[in-house]
Amino acid sequence: MSAGEQALASGDAVPLSLRGPAPTRVIAGYGFWLFLLSDIIIFAALFAAYAVLSGETAGGPTAADLFDKKHVLIETACLLASSVTCGFGSLAVQSGDRTSTYFWMAITFILGATFLCLEVSEFGHMLSIGAGPSRSAFLSAFFTLVGTHGLHVTIGLCWLIVMLLQVATLGFPPMVSRRFFCFGLFWHALDIVWIGVFTIVYLGAHL
Amino acid sequence: MSTEIEAQGKSPGAHVHTHGVRRSYLIGLGYAVVLTLASFWASSTNVIYPPGIPILLGVLAIAQMGVHLVFFLHISSAPDQTNNILALAFGIFVVGLLVFGSMIIMANLNHNMLPMDRLMHLQMQR
16 A cells, blocks of 8 residues: 555545545435434434323322333343344444354344333233323323334334345345445434433333 | 455445454443443432432433444544534434423423412312
């Protein structure tokens, strides 16, 4: 590598405005990042609704009665672990390694599905004791917020299956690797939303 | 053959060093585990002055979101990330407006409302 090329690679010599169009990956990532931020703003509205309504139990069960901290810790562990395995999976995609892509993404899928099963079983339990979304304003806000997050996880799992089918049929063209990159961003962003959920909804309940 | 196709499709500068990235996921995992356990511990401990716990939980949550942004989403101050950072700053601004604005307005309305029994009394008088 000559000195000129080195300066180019380190990005010092040429000002940003003269470097030509950015790589497609950067542009696609930016577009998807804008989508994620707007998604997070939806969650912010739901968080605001929950924060306002969390005390309005209308004589029904309160947050402290309903939520089990251990259950939430397991859910959090599943989602955090799946975030890391998803990261390893996207590294495998970048290096075009089919076996380890399947391996890490399968683990990501299993952890995400475990999270979803735990959440559905929690919802089922709450419905069975009469603490459904129609019981009080607090429970309506709870089911909307946590349910929307669960819906995002479900969509993410479907997306992951589609991506694995694309790897099986198309291999690793740049298009597929970009889509995997966006999937990784989506999955990590869901984990960030979950930090807000477990702090405000579940840990906040026991204060 | 396959490498040729890949080389054609990749723009210059699209090459990513995978080794350092793997380490960053593991470091991020370490920080995230510590912060998660700390916030679960803080929510049920008697060691900390109780009115301070919500603030501590907030700080731990924001710290963990920062860890996720840096180590998992790889938001950095690199020149090709300038737009991402600007969009993130605007996103945080809107989220703050929405959440704190709603809470302040609703608390204010709540404060200005007549207590329920007096409201009922007023309705009976009519």
